[in-house]
Amino acid sequence: MHAIEKILAKAAGLSSITTGEIINCKVDLAGINDLYLQTILSFYEMGGKKVFDPKKIIVFLDHYAPASTIAQAENQKQFREFCWDQGIDLLMDIDQGVCHQIIADKGLAQPGMVVVVTDSHTTTHGAFGAFGTGVGATDLAIILMTGQLWFRVPEIIRINLEGQLPKGVYAKDIILDIIGKVGADYAVYKAVEISGSVLTQLSVSERMTLCNMTTEMGAKASYIQPDEITFSYLKERASQEYEVFTTDPGYQYTADLTFDVSELKPQIAAPHSVDNVSSIAQFIGTPVNQAYLGSCTNGRVDDLAIAAKILKGKKIHPRTRFIVVPASKSVLLEAINKGYVQTLIEAGATFVTPGCASCLGTHEGLLAPGEVCITATNRNFPGRMGSNKANIYLGSPAAVAAAALEGEIVNPAGYLNEER
Amino acid sequence: MVEVVRGNAFLFGPNIDTDQIYPGRFLDITDPIEIGKHAMEGVVPDFCEKFKTGDIIVASTNFGCGSSREHAAVALKAIGIGAVLADSFGRIFYRNAINLGIPLVVCPNIDKHVKQGDILTVDITTGNLVNETTGITIKAQPLTGYVMSILQNGGIKSLIKSQYGQ
Ligand code: SF4
Numbered sequence A: 001m002h003a004i005e006k007i008l009a010k011a012a013g014l015s016s017i018t019t020g021e022i023i024n025c026k027v028d029l030a031g032i033n034d035l036y037l038q039t040i041l042s043f044y045e046m047g048g049k050k051v052f053d054p055k056k057i058i059v060f061l062d063h064y065a066p067a068s069t070i071a072q073a074e075n076q077k078q079f080r081e082f083c084w085d086q087g088i089d090l091l092m093d094i095d096q097g098v099c100h101q102i103i104a105d106k107g108l109a110q111p112g113m114v115v116v117v118t119d120s121h122t123t124t125h126g127a128f129g130a131f132g133t134g135v136g137a138t139d140l141a142i143i144l145m146t147g148q149l150w151f152r153v154p155e156i157i158r159i160n161l162e163g164q165l166p167k168g169v170y171a172k173d174i175i176l177d178i179i180g181k182v183g184a185d186y187a188v189y190k191a192v193e194i195s196g197s198v199l200t201q202l203s204v205s206e207r208m209t210l211c212n213m214t215t216e217m218g219a220k221a222s223y224i225q226p227d228e229i230t231f232s233y234l235k236e237r238a239s240q241e242y243e244v245f246t247t248d249p250g251y252q253y254t255a256d257l258t259f260d261v262s263e264l265k266p267q268i269a270a271p272h273s274v275d276n277v278s279s280i281a282q283f284i285g286t287p288v289n290q291a292y293l294g295s296c297t298n299g300r301v302d303d304l305a306i307a308a309k310i311l312k313g314k315k316i317h318p319r320t321r322f323i324v325v326p327a328s329k330s331v332l333l334e335a336i337n338k339g340y341v342q343t344l345i346e347a348g349a350t351f352v353t354p355g356c357a358s359c360l361g362t363h364e365g366l367l368a369p370g371e372v373c374i375t376a377t378n379r380n381f382p383g384r385m386g387s388n389k390a391n392i393y394l395g396s397p398a399a400v401a402a403a404a405l406e407g408e409i410v411n412p413a414g415y416l417n418e419e420r
Numbered sequence B: 001m002v003e004v005v006r007g008n009a010f011l012f013g014p015n016i017d018t019d020q021i022y023p024g025r026f027l028d029i030t031d032p033i034e035i036g037k038h039a040m041e042g043v044v045p046d047f048c049e050k051f052k053t054g055d056i057i058v059a060s061t062n063f064g065c066g067s068s069r070e071h072a073a074v075a076l077k078a079i080g081i082g083a084v085l086a087d088s089f090g091r092i093f094y095r096n097a098i099n100l101g102i103p104l105v106v107c108p109n110i111d112k113h114v115k116q117g118d119i120l121t122v123d124i125t126t127g128n129l130v131n132e133t134t135g136i137t138i139k140a141q142p143l144t145g146y147v148m149s150i151l152q153n154g155g156i157k158s159l160i161k162s163q164y165g166q
Helices: A003-012 A037-045 A070-086 A099-105 A120-128 A137-146 A171-182 A197-201 A204-217 A228-235 A301-311 A329-337 A340-347 A397-406 B032-036 B071-078 B091-099 B145-152 B156-164
Strands: A022-026 A029-033 A057-060 A090-092 A114-117 A131-134 A148-152 A156-162 A191-195 A221-223 A255-260 A267-269 A277-279 A290-294 A321-325 A349-351 A372-375 A391-394 B004-011 B056-059 B083-086 B104-106 B119-123 B128-131 B136-139
Touching: A003 A022, A003 A114, A003 A131, A003 A221, A029 A099, A029 A137, A037 A070, A037 A137, A037 B156, A057 A070, A057 A099, A070 A090, A099 A114, A099 A120, A099 A204, A099 A329, A114 A120, A114 A137, A120 A131, A120 A191, A120 A204, A120 A221, A120 A228, A131 A221, A137 A148, A137 B091, A137 B156, A156 A197, A171 A204, A171 A255, A171 A267, A171 A277, A191 A204, A204 A221, A204 A228, A204 A301, A290 A301, A290 A397, A301 A329, A301 A340, A301 A397, A321 A340, A329 A340, A340 A349, A372 A397, B032 B071, B056 B119, B071 B091, B083 B119, B091 B104, B091 B145, B091 B156, B145 B156
Parallel strands: A029 A057, A029 A114, A057 A090, A114 A131, A156 A191, A156 A255, A191 A221, A290 A321, A290 A372, A321 A349, A372 A391, B004 B056, B056 B083, B083 B104
Antiparallel strands: A022 A148, A267 A277, A267 A391, B004 B119, B119 B128, B128 B136
């Protein structure tokens, strides 16, 4: 069996499971975002009174942090009252940041766990060896009532990453390159394991970027076998004992791909789909109105560090605005301590409160018709960050910061002195 | 549950994501009727004016990919969608729509056999699909198992309510 199957089997109380089987799994951590008031509405519609276990439920007021319409404020108010009524202590209010980053900061996703959030990028927690998957409001309401949810045991794809990452090339470039090659629907209903020697060159933050973006190839969940890098990250954060599962030798993957990253160039996903990917060379000189650094994909301390490195002592282009959104409160505090915030503000960055901001086109940095944005987020669908007549290019934090500096898309490698 | 759905086809391409089915700027709305007014607005701004209750969406691959927003399914339910037929569906949208009792039918290459405005009849229990406009018969995947029992109960809420309602 694969480690993912062992996690699911344990959660379902079964000794073995087979691909395609529908099983009912216990959920270890269930998260709700402020977009999904429907979760609470569905809970009551189904006759719910008390949640199954208030300690396993976490509520995030992140997408609308802080509220910018009365309707958003009303939704958040109802969430707070629900938490207070139900004894849910893990209410992550508007000061905390994006759901997936909070889970990571607090070490709440651990190897062997089943993590379900009302958010498609819950695949992020595969970076910790957890089974993380996104669902909608009514599915999450069922978990609130029963502590369980039905899943189809997925086929599993393995993606091996080999070689040595070149300067100016990051996890974001790796995953964009792969999505461009396999397509946006390659892994629909399936799980994706990422393995290979490149993982030892990647921090937990970059592993999260990889796992986060498997959603954009349709994946249901992702997985990285926990190792020393995982354990040392969790040591400072997780109090609980966790169980690490491993894949049996000879497990038959439904597909087994290998990518050598040694020759990889920085990548860009051009409008209007995440799999519309080419080397950045194709886009050099494209003027940008807005550069955006943030989100659960690339709003972490090392992402801000790269931007600070590129922009230290410089000024962004006068016709470009640069929006920076630290993914969480702890990211913001650490970036302040390390001086990145000062550097970026002096260079002309506009800081927005930790949260989802305009990653999903609701507030704080929307695009006008005809505008162009380069962003370190994960989606460039029409209208994703404002007008559906705007053009969104996805790239690495380095590509974003270098574009902010020049006012057009450039190859970031030339702006970084040392290796990686 | 309606087993045989008949309606006009509205044709869409591949990778229609939930931002296009239901744009993010309307996510703070909670009333289903109001949510319905923005159905498909990200692709066809006046979709709701052309759509009639019972009509059918036909799409290529990966319909409903992207964000997990249930609003996308709520919007289609609210306008009285007859069914959605597609080559394949985004996983979370699939769950959301089935949970709400919307028949989603997987039908390989369906977009090649249907034109905008064709009248279709589909039996969701057998997967038999007739394009009345062209006379072509197509075989889609029938709905079975747990998915079918959710639809037969009019959605998962009534199913769960009968099992667990406290
Ligand atoms: S940062 Fe963007 S992708 Fe991540 S949870 Fe928020 S809206 Fe979704």
